[in-house]
Amino acid sequence: MTAKVVTVTSGKGGVGKTTTTANLAVALAALGDKVVCIDGDIGLRNLDVILGLENRIVYDLVDVVEGRCRLRQAMIRDKRLEELYLIPAAQTRDKSAVSPSDMVHLCDELRPEVDWVLIDSPAGIERGFRNALAPADMALVVTNPEISAVRDADRIIGLIEAEEKGPARLIINRLNPVLVKRGDMLNAEDVLELLAIQLIGIVPEDENVVVSANRGSPVAFDLKTRAGLAFQNIARRLKGEEVPFMPLDDKDDFFSRISRMMRPGG
Amino acid sequence: MAELSARPTIQIKGIREGLLVTLSDGDWLTVQNALLVQIEEQRSFFQGAKLALDVGNAILHAAELGSLRDKLSDKGISLWAVISNSPTTDTASQLLGLATRLNTVRPDRSIKSIDTSLDGEAAVMVQRNLRSGFTINFEGHVCVMGDVNPGAEIRASGNVIIWGRLKGGAHAGEGGNGNAVVCALDMTPTVLRIADVEMIVDNRKHKPGPQIARLVNGKIEVQTWDPKER
Numbered sequence: 001m002t003a004k005v006v007t008v009t010s011g012k013g014g015v016g017k018t019t020t021t022a023n024l025a026v027a028l029a030a031l032g033d034k035v036v037c038i039d040g041d042i043g044l045r046n047l048d049v050i051l052g053l054e055n056r057i058v059y060d061l062v063d064v065v066e067g068r069c070r071l072r073q074a075m076i077r078d079k080r081l082e083e084l085y086l087i088p089a090a091q092t093r094d095k096s097a098v099s100p101s102d103m104v105h106l107c108d109e110l111r112p113e114v115d116w117v118l119i120d121s122p123a124g125i126e127r128g129f130r131n132a133l134a135p136a137d138m139a140l141v142v143t144n145p146e147i148s149a150v151r152d153a154d155r156i157i158g159l160i161e162a163e164e165k166g167p168a169r170l171i172i173n174r175l176n177p178v179l180v181k182r183g184d185m186l187n188a189e190d191v192l193e194l195l196a197i198q199l200i201g202i203v204p205e206d207e208n209v210v211v212s213a214n215r216g217s218p219v220a221f222d223l224k225t226r227a228g229l230a231f232q233n234i235a236r237r238l239k240g241e242e243v244p245f246m247p248l249d250d251k252d253d254f255f256s257r258i259s260r261m262m263r264p265g266g
Numbered sequence: 267m268a269e270l271s272a273r274p275t276i277q278i279k280g281i282r283e284g285l286l287v288t289l290s291d292g293d294w295l296t297v298q299n300a301l302l303v304q305i306e307e308q309r310s311f312f313q314g315a316k317l318a319l320d321v322g323n324a325i326l327h328a329a330e331l332g333s334l335r336d337k338l339s340d341k342g343i344s345l346w347a348v349i350s351n352s353p354t355t356d357t358a359s360q361l362l363g364l365a366t367r368l369n370t371v372r373p374d375r376s377i378k379s380i381d382t383s384l385d386g387e388a389a390v391m392v393q394r395n396l397r398s399g400f401t402i403n404f405e406g407h408v409c410v411m412g413d414v415n416p417g418a419e420i421r422a423s424g425n426v427i428i429w430g431r432l433k434g435g436a437h438a439g440e441g442g443n444g445n446a447v448v449c450a451l452d453m454t455p456t457v458l459r460i461a462d463v464e465m466i467v468d469n470r471k472h473k474p475g476p477q478i479a480r481l482v483n484g485k486i487e488v489q490t491w492d493p494k495e496r
Contacts, residue, residue, distance in 0.1 A: 151417060154415050154417065158399055
C-alpha cells in the first residue's frame with residue numbers, strides 16, 4: 001500500500017474542515033480503505049470529539065514526534081470501522097511543538113501501511129497550516145458560499161500553489177439551496193468562477209451534521225442524509241470514480257451546468 | 267634610364283566593371299603600341315573584355331582616343347572609360363561618350379533609411395492568476411494575463427495592463443507619474459490608485475467590459491474603452 005496524503009484546509013475557521021475530515025475518513029473506511037486521520041490542530045483539538053473517540057486518547061501526535069511512544073500506540077482504532085484510525089492532537093501544547101519536517105517523517109512512516117492519510121489543518125496560514133501542508137500529496141480546500149470564506153480560500157489556494165502542493169480541489173460546504181434560489185447566497189458557479197479550481201464536491205446544509213457531530217458519529221455513517229451522501233460521493237471521487245453531482249433541489253439544469261463547468265477545467 | 271622609359275609598363279587589374287589597364291607615362295604612340303602588342307599576345311584573355319584605361323598624365327585628343335577605341339574594338343574589346351590626370355584628356359573622353367571615373371556611385375547618394383524599430387520601455391509580464399495575498403512591485407509597466415483577485419495588489423511606476431479581471435488593488439504611476447493608466451478587461455477593483463490620487467470604485471453599477479482608468483483634472487476617471495476614440 002502507498003497512502004495518499006490529503007490535507008483538508010480552508011484558511012477561515014468554522015467552515016467545516018474538521019467535519020469534512022471526519023466524514024471523508026468514515027466514508028473512505030466504509031468503502032473498504034484503510035484510513036488514518038491526523039488532527040493538526042494542536043492545542044484546539046476537535047477531530048476526536050467528532051469521531052467519538054475522545055475518551056480513548058492515551059498518546060497523541062506530539063508524543064510520537066517527541067519520541068514518548070511509537071506511532072502505533074498513538075493510532076486509535078475506531079470502534080465501528082476496523083480500518084479507521086485517528087492520531088489525535090495534543091491539547092496542552094501549541095503548534096510549535098511540531099515542525100513541517102516532523103509531519104513529513106510521520107507521513108512517510110504511515111505511507112506503506114495505509115491507503116489514505118487525512119490531515120485536518122487548523123485555521124489560519126501560520127505554523128499549523130504549514131505543518132499540515134508539508135506532507136500533502138493533495139489538498140482539499142473547504143469553503144462556504146460566503147464572500148469572506150471564499151476570499152480566504154483564494155489566499156490558501158495561492159499558498160498551496162506556491163508550495164507546489166496543488167492542484168487543490170474544492171469542497172463547497174453548507175450550501176443552502178433555498179437561500180441560493182432566493183439569491184441570498186452565492187451559488188456554486190459564483191464560487192468556482194472566483195476560485196478557478198476543480199470542484200470535488202458540494203455538501204448541502206444539513207442539520208444532521210450538527211446532531212451527528214454532537215453524538216460522535218459522523219453523518220457519513222448514514223447515507224440516508226443528504227450531507228452523508230455528499231461526503232460519500234466525495235470519497236468515491238477521491239478514489240477515482242466518476243460520480244455525477246447530485247441535484248440539491250428540483251433545479252436540475254443548475255447542476256448540469258456545474259458539471260459542464262467542471263469537465264474542461266484542470 | 268633611357269632604356270627603361272623606352273619600354274613602357276602596362277599593369278592589368280581585374281575590377282568589378284571589367285579590366286583596368288594602367289599605362290606608364292611616355293610617348294603615346296610607343297605606349298599605345300606596347301598595349302596593342304600585349305593584347306595581341308594574350309588575345310584569348312582580352313577577348314570580349316570591358317576595358318578601363320588609366321593613361322596617367324598623357325594629354326590625348328579625341329582623334330587619338332577614337333582611333334584607340336576602334337583598334338580595341340577590332341580585337342573584340344570595348345573601351346568604356348579613360349581615366350586621366352589631364353583635363354584635356356577628360357574632355358576628349360567625354361566627347362567620345364567614355365566615362366572618366368571608375369566609381370559611378372556618388373558619395374552623397376547614400377541616404378540613411380528611416381528607423382522604424384522602437385526601443386520600448388521596461389515592463390514585466392505575469393502570466394497567471396494573482397490570488398489573494400500575492401503582490402507585484404515593479405519600476406516600469408506591469409502586464410498581467412489572468413485575473414487579479416481581491417486581496418492581491420499590483421504596484422507599478424508605469425501603467426498597469428490586465429488581460430483579465432481586476433478585482434484586487436492596482437496602483438499605477440507610483441512615484442508621481444500622473445500620465446499612467448490602469449486598463450482591464452473587467453474593472454471591479456477594491457482600490458484604484460494613479461500617482462497619488464486614489465479612488466474607491468463603486469462596483470454596484472458595473473457593466474462588464476474593457477475599461478481604462480486615467481487621471482483627468484486631478485481625479486480618476488474610469489472610461490469604457492471606445493475603439494473609435496483616439
